[in-house]
Amino acid sequence: MTIDFIDPHVHFFALATGEYAWLKPDNPPFWKDKNLIHNDYCESDLSVNAPLNLSAYVHVEAGFDNENSLKEAEYWLEKATLPMTAMIFADLRVSPERFRQSLMLALALNDAPQQERNAFCAKPITGIRHIFDDETCNILSSDNTDENFSLLDELGLLFELQMNMANSNDFSALMKVLEKYPSLRLSVNHAGGFNGAHNRISTKELDAWCQNMRHLCELNNAYVKVSGFEMQDRNYTIDHVKRSLDDTLNVAGEGNVMFASNFPLTLFSATYSSYWQLVIEAIDSMGLKRSTLIHDTAKRCYFG
Template sequence: MQKIIDPHLHFFNLDIGQYNWLKSENPPYWDDKGIIQKNFSEKDLMLGPHLNLESFVHVEAGFSNEQPSKEIEWLEKVISKPFKSIATCNLQQNHKLFNKNIEELKRFQSFIGVRDIIDQNGHKLLPNQEAMRNFEILNENKLIFELQIDKLSNTNNEFIKEITKAFPNIKFVLNHIGFPAYSHNNFDTMCLLKDLNQCENLYIKASGWEMMNRNYELIFVENIMSALINHFDTNKIMLASNFPLNLFKGSYEELWDNYFHILNDEQLTHKLTYQNAKNIYNI
């Protein structure tokens, strides 16, 4: 039986959470949004008997952007497995309020870091004094920052290199490989990933394929993983699901079976599907 730690998934409780992004009248305007407009919990992570989901990392899903602790409080009441949680944050928030939120979040056993979806705004954060103060708060607390940008590019790479160097105590985790362009020719992606390997405190989660193309072919995943493995430290790469958004393409079990099919090296597979997440998130 293969052990798994899934380092990137989301649960929803539409009865008590806000989830404004999930509402049909709000962006993103996806024709298939209805697939995920429902409650999702631990029981929905269905795998065959050959796979054992030992733990996971829950990444904020918009439960309450104004009060980040509310989502963590709910999660710790309903989840039975050992897990870690990533709370939402606003890097441009007043640093005193930001620090207050961090201190409140630190009361929760599962809390290990935060995410603010940066997309195209990385260059705007560097001269922003409040953002830099807030990064310093994360740095002092040695927390994880989930780094979500809109695409891999030279401009975003320069931002990543500068911010990771400025705050060495933060573990920066690049979500969804930085959304590389959907292409079967991944030369540009290879070069950009190789460029980021110099960032000592940068880690990468390979997931979110359905966000790059709903009908992606497995060869795309194979090529991206090949570029990652050949040009980035394999101790800093994690495979993840992005559940329930992976359902836009296929089932949870199908996704993990595809990962194991692609990686035919037993030691490497163990690292990318289990050990690296265990080490990085201290699960």
């Protein structure tokens, strides 16, 4: 029997066309093995072995052109043969006028005939990402961030939240903004920077992560992507995956959690197909419902 899944977090690279400053060896992140992913990647690289079947995916911005982030979405949408939606980069610190202009251009793309290619992909652009990480407080304290979040809420666009959810100071700054917009839709990247790395964080950090994630998910519009294990440990095992999933389900609830790959960074540790095979093995061994975690929640979040 075919196992259909949606991958809600992939990146493609077209090195001769895009900028990808972060992939260059002189720029952070300074991973010793970063050269392993310094290649072109596209939809055809998302190959899996039967009975796995990729039915749709979400392309998350990867630094193709941060001055005109729609170029990246348009480039890959034109090449897509499977249902695809894109998360574009948008800087929350720019003036509200400039931010609105960027979003209006994105929404205009949603109305283009291109979307007739597949009814499953009703919106080529679903939302934006602005990575917070170590810049969380700086971004959130910007004079324009609050108003720009308001516009995202108004337009019903999804925000990809990427930050360390164990950092309570950063989380407090985040909630001061989010509590003003309880209907704002969020998707937390890589389980809030946790990903089963119990051997790398203290009990205090784990407690903070649990408390903060639970508080965030009480907003009722927050989804969590369990992914990015290779970012914590290149040699992660199924036990890492199971423990991360268990902890995430405990704070977010089964209906709000989905697996993702973070391709091509998955290649630091495993092939694309073997990653998803490991995911299926982890889900089955825990007695959980496959379709919820690898298909249905992602469909509702990004394609609903």
